[in-house]
Amino acid sequence: MLKQKYLLISLFAIILLILSGCTPAKQLMKKAPADAHFSDNPTIFLHGFGGNASSMQPLINAIERAKLGTAVETIHVRANDTLATTGTLTAKANNPLINIVFDDSTNGNPAHNARILRVIIEKLHHQYHFKKFNVVAHSMGNSTLAEYLLNNSNNSNLPTLNKYVAIASISNSFIGGSGSTNASRSPLLADGQPTIKSTIFNHFSKLHTTFPKAAHVLNIFGNLNDGSESDGRVPINSAQALKYLTSRSASYQQQEFTGSNAQHSKLKRNPQVEKTVMHFLFED
Incomplete structure (x- = not known):
């Protein structure tokens, strides 16, 4: 009893x-949506200038809540460029999510970060033998990926870029940057090329002929609707210039988000952005 x-x-x-x-x-x-796609391809998250471990975590958490992926590793890049990893990619076909965190996130040197990114991708490739990978990048994280692709897009020994989500990409200029005033107001030609090209755009322009042909691109940018034609940091025209840089891609689409939640830092935590990213990566 x-x-x-x-x-x-x-x-x-x-x-x-x-x-x-x-x-x-x-x-x-x-459960995961009926039309969800699962694979071994990891999705790598790259934060922007001044970012930290929490920068991309809300988006990673949203993907996990939707049962569309599994957070498997966080890789910290220490100030001395050594790597500290927590977690392990073990399960197969679970859409693994990997958060890369640069502890020295204010160095403002995408070329340096890109060299570390290559080390990380080589390390992951050696461990898990995947053939393709996705990237979700915010702000300067897009410049890190662009630098990586400038030097490695045709390297057959490395996995290939599969899907790329660019959030608030600085493709031509940014507000407050040196000599960026005219470039930030630059209208775009039909092919996405800015009529006034910044040093940043000229540096990355080689991607127009070298960007991976098999990659699919989603370009997300913000508009505060306050007359600035920007997200407060990146002008709309600058973000849209990514179309020209990635014109060799298998597909390109762009989406503008408006209002206060489209502010530069908030954009990556915008619930509508989260849904758009998840659909593109795992349901499209």
Whole structure:
């Protein structure tokens, strides 16, 4: 009789726990969308200038909540360029998510970061033998990837870029940058080329003929609707110039988000952006 009493108490406690919201029943039952695609291809997240481990984590968390991917590793790049990794990629075909964190995130040197990115990709490739990878980058993280591709896009010994999400890409200029005023107001030609080219754009222009042909690109940018024609940091025209740089890609699409949640730093945490990114990466 006593045993049955404890059994009933335990069962009642479990029911209360579920109803209390600590572990919602809907969350326990939630499954991935029927049209979700799963593979071994890792998705690498690159934060921007001044970023940290928390910068891209909300987006990673959103993907996990939607059951579309699994956070498997966080790789910290120390100030002395050594790597510190937490977590391990073990399961197969689970859309692994890897957060790369540059502890010295204000060095403002995408070329340096790109060299480290190559080391990381080589390390991951040696460990897990994947053939393709995705990238989600914010702000200067896009410049890091661009630098990497300038030097490695045709290297057959490395995995190839599969899907690329650019959020607030500085493709021509940024507000407050040296000599960027005219470039930030530069209208674009039909092919996406700015009529006034910044040093940044000229440096990356080689990508127009070398960008990986098999890659699919989603370009996301913000518009505060405050007359600045920008997200407060990156002009719309600058972000849209990515179309020219990635014109060799298998596909290119762009989407503008507006309002206060389209501000430069908030953009990567915008719920609508999260949904758009997830659909492009894992449901499209």
